Amino acid sequence: MKRLAFLALALAGVFWGLGFPLGKLVLRETDAAHMVLLRFAAASLVALPFALRRAEARALFASPPVLLAGALYGIAFMVQFEGLSHVSVTLAALLVGAMPALIAISARLLGEHVSRASWIGVAAATLGAALIAGKPEGAGSPLGVALSLGALFIFLAWLIVLRRAPRPASPMALPAVTVVVATVVILPIALFMHGLPKLDLSPAAWAGIVGQGVFATLLATAAWQFGSTRVGAASAGVFINIEPLMGAALGVMLFDDHLTLALGLGGLLILAGSFTVVMGERGAAPSDLSAAPPPTPG
Numbered sequence: 001m002k003r004l005a006f007l008a009l010a011l012a013g014v015f016w017g018l019g020f021p022l023g024k025l026v027l028r029e030t031d032a033a034h035m036v037l038l039r040f041a042a043a044s045l046v047a048l049p050f051a052l053r054r055a056e057a058r059a060l061f062a063s064p065p066v067l068l069a070g071a072l073y074g075i076a077f078m079v080q081f082e083g084l085s086h087v088s089v090t091l092a093a094l095l096v097g098a099m100p101a102l103i104a105i106s107a108r109l110l111g112e113h114v115s116r117a118s119w120i121g122v123a124a125a126t127l128g129a130a131l132i133a134g135k136p137e138g139a140g141s142p143l144g145v146a147l148s149l150g151a152l153f154i155f156l157a158w159l160i161v162l163r164r165a166p167r168p169a170s171p172m173a174l175p176a177v178t179v180v181v182a183t184v185v186i187l188p189i190a191l192f193m194h195g196l197p198k199l200d201l202s203p204a205a206w207a208g209i210v211g212q213g214v215f216a217t218l219l220a221t222a223a224w225q226f227g228s229t230r231v232g233a234a235s236a237g238v239f240i241n242i243e244p245l246m247g248a249a250l251g252v253m254l255f256d257d258h259l260t261l262a263l264g265l266g267g268l269l270i271l272a273g274s275f276t277v278v279m280g281e282r283g284a285a286p287s288d289l290s291a292a293p294p295p296t297p298g
Contacts, residue, residue: 008227012220013242019216020092021250022208023081029205032081034197037190040074040183042213050176057173061181065164066174070181072158078186080151086144088251095148098128098270102156110160121276128269131262175221 026035051057060066084092168174190197201209 002230005227005230008223010242012224012227014246015215015220015223017242017246017250019212019220020084021254022212022216023084024251025208026201026205026212027081027085029201030198031194032085033078033186033190033193035209036074036077036081037183037186037197038209039212039217040077040179040186042210043179043217044183044213046214047172047176047179047218050170050172051180054168054170054173056168057170057177060166060168060173060177063166065161066166066177067181069158069162069165070178071185072154072161073178074182074186075189076151076154076158077182078189079147079154083144083147083151086141087148091145091251092148095145095270096152098149099152099155102152106156106160117276121273124269124273124276128266128271128273131266131269171226172222175218175225178221179218 023035023039026038030038051060080092162178165174
């Protein structure tokens with residue numbers, strides 16, 4: 001069973017890693033708010049049967065933690081991809097590597113034990129994020145960096161709220177309902193900001209939207225939730241780093257992003273620090289943080 005869980009976690013990391021390059025492709029033809037709206041609309045079309053088929057799933061629509069989690073989820077994506085419109089794929093992806101450090105800090109604030117090795121990792125990841133934010137070197141604007149980092153804190157709030165959500169027997173129920181609620185929240189915000197979305201997009205842009213919705217949103221979240229409930233938090237956390245590694249690599253290979261010294265060194269510090277955090281918690285018992293999917297920044 002653990003082998004299947006690790007496979008699911010790896011797939012989640014790969015799917016999330018596709019989110020940034022696919023998003024950058026779509027942003028060539030539309031704005032960030034409309035892209036996120038169309039992405040979640042595509043995800044909701046696939047999610048609705050899972051959200052409505054069973055009574056336990058429909059009951060989640062009346063759960064305050066689920067409703068709040070869905071709202072935070074949608075807003076976080078809007079902030080993150082507004083940031084992506086001002087930074088390179090590589091920079092945005094590498095900044096996501098700070099997430100394990102943020103999870104460690106929040107765990108400590110919530111009264112959970114955090115090892116000394118984990119705090120060393122927190123310091124390294126924080127230094128890496130500060131290096132990138134302070135010297136993007138043409139990879140993005142300060143506004144884009146600020147929005148990208150701000151989105152991580154909203155994702156963290158989503159993760160904490162999701163700890164209080166009911167755990168239905170169906171593995172697809174909670175991610176499906178979360179996606180549908182997020183879509184409902186995103187819709188009026190996107191319409192207020194930019195009006196009706198542009199639908200006469202190229203086939204490549206629509207492929208990016210569908211890919212983001214199905215793979216980088218719904219399936220990635222469901223795969224992570226399946227895998228993270230079957231292994232320890234430390235073991236699961238290692239797979240978070242697949243996303244920034246894949247996103248950064250695709251940014252360099254497909255979008256001609258320049259891997260500058262500050263970007264490369266900052267990224268290495270973030271990934272090394274994050275890896276130290278999750279390995280530092282290897283001996284810890286699985287906690288509620290591992291029972292819910294982590295942020296899906298890509």
